[in-house]
Amino acid sequence: MIGRLMELAYLVAAVIFIYGLKWMASPTTARKGNALSAVGMLIAILVTLLDRQILSYQLIIVGMVVGSALGVWMARAVKMTAMPQMVGLLNGFGGGASLLVAAAEWHRLVQPGALMSTDTAVSIYASTLIGGVTISGSVVAALKLQGWIVPDRPVLFAGRHALSIGLFTVVVAMGVYLGFEPGTVWAFVVMNVAALILGILLVIAIGGADQPVVICLLNSYSGLAAAMTGFVINNHGLIITGALVGASGIILTNIMCKAMNRSIWNVLFGGVGVVVAGSSDGGASLRAKGVRTITTDDAAALLGYGQLVIVVPGYGMAVAQAQHQVRELADHLHKRGVEVLYAVHPVAGRMPGHMNVLLAEANVPYEALKDLEEVNPNFERADVALVIGANDVVNPAARHDHASPIHGMPILDADKAKHIIVMKRSMNPGFAGIENELFYDSKTQMLFGDAKKSLLALITEVRHLE
Amino acid sequence: MTETMITGIVIFVLAMFVGFEVITKVPSLLHTPLTSGANAISGITIVGSAVVAGMGATRLAAVLGTIAVVFAMINVVGGYLVTDRMLAMFGQKKAPEDKR
Numbered sequence: 001m002i003g004r005l006m007e008l009a010y011l012v013a014a015v016i017f018i019y020g021l022k023w024m025a026s027p028t029t030a031r032k033g034n035a036l037s038a039v040g041m042l043i044a045i046l047v048t049l050l051d052r053q054i055l056s057y058q059l060i061i062v063g064m065v066v067g068s069a070l071g072v073w074m075a076r077a078v079k080m081t082a083m084p085q086m087v088g089l090l091n092g093f094g095g096g097a098s099l100l101v102a103a104a105e106w107h108r109l110v111q112p113g114a115l116m117s118t119d120t121a122v123s124i125y126a127s128t129l130i131g132g133v134t135i136s137g138s139v140v141a142a143l144k145l146q147g148w149i150v151p152d153r154p155v156l157f158a159g160r161h162a163l164s165i166g167l168f169t170v171v172v173a174m175g176v177y178l179g180f181e182p183g184t185v186w187a188f189v190v191m192n193v194a195a196l197i198l199g200i201l202l203v204i205a206i207g208g209a210d211q212p213v214v215i216c217l218l219n220s221y222s223g224l225a226a227a228m229t230g231f232v233i234n235n236h237g238l239i240i241t242g243a244l245v246g247a248s249g250i251i252l253t254n255i256m257c258k259a260m261n262r263s264i265w266n267v268l269f270g271g272v273g274v275v276v277a278g279s280s281d282g283g284a285s286l287r288a289k290g291v292r293t294i295t296t297d298d299a300a301a302l303l304g305y306g307q308l309v310i311v312v313p314g315y316g317m318a319v320a321q322a323q324h325q326v327r328e329l330a331d332h333l334h335k336r337g338v339e340v341l342y343a344v345h346p347v348a349g350r351m352p353g354h355m356n357v358l359l360a361e362a363n364v365p366y367e368a369l370k371d372l373e374e375v376n377p378n379f380e381r382a383d384v385a386l387v388i389g390a391n392d393v394v395n396p397a398a399r400h401d402h403a404s405p406i407h408g409m410p411i412l413d414a415d416k417a418k419h420i421i422v423m424k425r426s427m428n429p430g431f432a433g434i435e436n437e438l439f440y441d442s443k444t445q446m447l448f449g450d451a452k453k454s455l456l457a458l459i460t461e462v463r464h465l466e
Numbered sequence: 467m468t469e470t471m472i473t474g475i476v477i478f479v480l481a482m483f484v485g486f487e488v489i490t491k492v493p494s495l496l497h498t499p500l501t502s503g504a505n506a507i508s509g510i511t512i513v514g515s516a517v518v519a520g521m522g523a524t525r526l527a528a529v530l531g532t533i534a535v536v537f538a539m540i541n542v543v544g545g546y547l548v549t550d551r552m553l554a555m556f557g558q559k560k561a562p563e564d565k566r
Contacts, residue, residue, distance in 0.1 A: 010513075014481075017507050018488060024500050025491040031553040034503050038546045041510070048513045054520030059532040063519060067539025074540065075547035086548060087502045090509075094541040097511040100534035101518050107530070108523035119471040219501050222508040222541075229514040231474050239474055240481040241510040247485025248504040252497060346494055353497030360555040371494045 002052065009047040010237025016040030017241055021248070027366050044237060080361045081318050084350040088142040088215055091222040095134025098225035102127035103192065105232050110183035118179070123231035125175040125191065130228055132195025133202065134221040140203040141214050145350055164201050170194040206267065213256045213267045215351045220249020252352050259346035259372075261398075261408040291427070294445035296454065299421050300461030303329075306383030308339045310375065312414050313355055314348055316389015316425065317451055323362040325455035326388065330364070332462045342368055343375040343385075343412045345393040376413045385417035387438075388451055389424065395436045404434060420444040423451050499552045506545025512538035 017040045023033025054060070078086045102124045109116035109124075116124075143149045174191035178184060206214050223245025230238025257264050294302075303309055311330070317323060330340040342364060348355040356369050370378075379385060387394055394414040397404040414420055415438050422439055424446060438444055447454055492500050515538045519531030 018484060020507075021485075021488045021500075021504065022491070024496055024503060025493065027496060027553075027556040030496055030499060031550065031557050034499070034506075034546060034549045034553055037503060037507060041507070041512075041542055041546070044510060044513055045516070048516050051517055051520070053517055056520060056522055059519045059522065059528055060516050060535055063515070063532045063535025064539050067536040068543045070536070071540040071543030071545075072547060074544045075551060078548060080552075083498060083502070083548075083552070086544075087498075087505055090502070090505050090541050090545050090548075093537040093544075094505065094508040094511060097509070097515050097534040097538035097541065100530045100537065101511060101514040104518040104523075104527035104530040104534065107527045108518075108521070111524060117468065119468050215501065219505055219508075222505060226508045226511045227478055229511045230478075231471070233514045233517060234470060234474070235513060236474065236477050238510055238513055239478050241507055243478045243481035244485040244488075245504045245508040247482045248489045248500065251486060251489045252501060255494070255497075344494070351498055351501060353494055353500070356495045357498045357552050357555070360552070363555075366495060366556050369495055 002050070006047050006050065007236060010044060010235065011240075013040040013044040013047075014237050014240040014244075016043070017244060021244065080358055081321065082146070083357060084211065084215055084354060085142040085145040087351060088138045088145060088218060091215075091218045092135045092138025092142065094222040095131045095138060095218075095225045097131075098127050098222075098229045099131030099135055099192070099195075101229050102131060102232055103188075106188060116182060120232060120234075121179065121182075122175070123228060125171070125178075127225060127228035127232050128191055129171050129195045129198075130221055130225040132192060133199035134218055134225050136196040136199030137203040137214075137221070138199075138218050140200050141211065141218060144203070145211055160201060160205060164198060167194045167198045167201070171198070210260075210267050212347055212349070212351045212354075213253055213260075213264070216249050216252035216256055217264075218249075220246050220253060223247070223249055256347060256352055259410060261406070261410065289440045291439050291446050292444065294421060294447055296447070296457040297461050299445070299447055300458050300465060302384050302419055302421065303333060303386065303458070304336055304338065304462045304465040306338055308341070308378070308382045309333060309384045309386055310341045310343050310379060310382045310414070310417065312343045312345075312385055312387045312390045312394055312412055313359065314388060314390025314393065315350065316391075316423075318349060318355070318358050318389070320389065320451035322388065322451040322455055323358045323364075325452055325459065327359070327362040327364050329455055329459050329462065330368075332459060336462070336465070340368065341370050341375060341378060341382075343379075343414070344369055344371055345390070345412055346372060346410075348390065348393060372410055372412060379413040379416040382417040384419045384421055385414035387414055387420065387422045387424075388455075391424075391436055392434070394438050395434070396441075397434070397437050401437075406434065414438060415441055415443070418443070421447055423447045423449075423454050425450065496553075496556070499549050499556075502545055502552070503549040506542055506549060509538050509542035509545055512542055 020033045020037030023029040171194050174187045223242045227242025344355045396415045398406045398409040398411045515534035519535050522528035
């Protein structure tokens with residue numbers, strides 16, 4: 001009877017999670033939604049502690065205290081720019097927990113006298129595979145995002161696809177072998193190691209610009225891993241909840257891929273990011289045209305006497321930690337009656353929606369943050385498009401140059417503004433490694449230098465305007 | 467395949483569709499908090515971790531289970547708190563001079 005009631009309590013928790021996610025649909029209710037979801041989690045945990053199978057609470061309490069303390073510390077310490085690493089790492093912990101639960105259950109069920117059904121065995125192996133890929137993949141992704149291992153450039157080597165397929169085959173083969181020889185420790189260990197290496201291989205070949213997709217994908221995996229744990233311990237609440245998170249990750253992965261005009265297979269196996277040759281002639285004719293530069297006082301005049309300024313922030317802005325200066329500049333422009341909008345491309349930043357978080361941190365009102373479809377019609381009436389550290393997402397080559405690796409990618413129509421000011425450190429090409437036509441446009445003027453310093457100079461100049 | 471497994475698969479597939487329906491409505495503005503919030507929910511593995519750690523069927527299982535509890539708890543607590551931190555920024559009351 002208690003078992004049945006517990007099952008219902010898990011269902012209640014799952015329904016609460018669904019409502020929590022539903023409330024995420026609006027900035028006004030999202031915070032409540034997250035809190036609600038946390039209540040659901042609390043219910044699930046409390047109900048679990050009533051489980052008759054639990055004989056001792058010591059280890060659980062120790063684990064919970066240590067985990068909570070680490071969780072609180074991580075959540076407090078993390079900078080908003082480092083959010084992608086943080087989420088990546090948290091994904092990894094979830095996947096790691098699934099991997100460990102699978103291993104613990106396996107060890108329990110291969111003891112003399114215990115019996116492992118085929119279903120449970122398959123669930124355990126699936127949990128090992130997905131959990132293993134999630135934890136090692138997440139750790140590599142987080143290290144890459146942090147810049148601690150070969151930043152940005154994908155690591156590619158001949159035969160990596162064959163190696164991946166080989167590792168996957170090893171996992172399956174060990175599963176089959178364990179079916180005949182249950183309790184073979186070495187086979188189970190080999191399975192775990194193969195899953196872990198597979199995760200590393202999957203992520204290490206993906207370039208910096210594609211990291212947003214990786215984070216979404218790993219998020220999906222961590223959900224699927226939780227669902228697999230549900231199959232292992234036969235808990236429907238876990239299956240539902242894991243499926244919800246899995247679905248969320250799949251949708252975001254899909255959105256990211258569309259925003260880059262790539263298929264998921266292309267992101268995972270294409271190894272794009274090694275393409276260096278841009279338009280048909282490698283950008284030589286563009287470079288021959290040269291760029292025009294602008295002084296800060298001229299730029300300030302363009303901005304200060306305009307009616308509509310659209311800021312196009314890119315990761316360069318985040319790297320320079322310049323979001324606060326952007327907002328300060330916008331404040332001064334507001335005072336002069338200039339309307340300021342922010343054009344946020346879906347892949348701006350290192351994870352979906354990252355740029356919005358960075359701007360929100362700088363107190364930019366969320367009503368001014370516009371997504372691609374919303375903002376694009378506004379560029380034609382904009383006096384200035386102020387491009388700060390963004391590159392590929394404003395490259396008009398995406399529209400017409402069939403030879404370009406970013407051809408077909410939806411872009412922000414910054415080139416349709418009356419004037420374009422591009423703030424950039426140097427003329428280095430973006431992640432995709434291609435020349436940007438926008439920089440050579442006759443309406444475009446470049447403001448070279450560190451984004452933060454340039455913005456501070458702009459603020460001073462705007463304040464001195466009449 | 468047993469009936470339990472089939473029931474599990476049915477629930478899994480239906481829950482995926484519920485997930486698709488709910489998540490599609492979230493605007494790109496909130497995709498980062500959504501990811502980290504959903505991520506916190508995936509810490510539901512705490513349920514399995516706690517049972518395994520508490521059963522302590524074998525010494526190894528108890529150790530693995532306890533580490534799993536630590537991992538899952540980091541996922542849950544860290545995930546919810548950091549999501550809340552982000553969402554608090556979106557809900558801020560704006561100073562009057564920002565109003566256009």
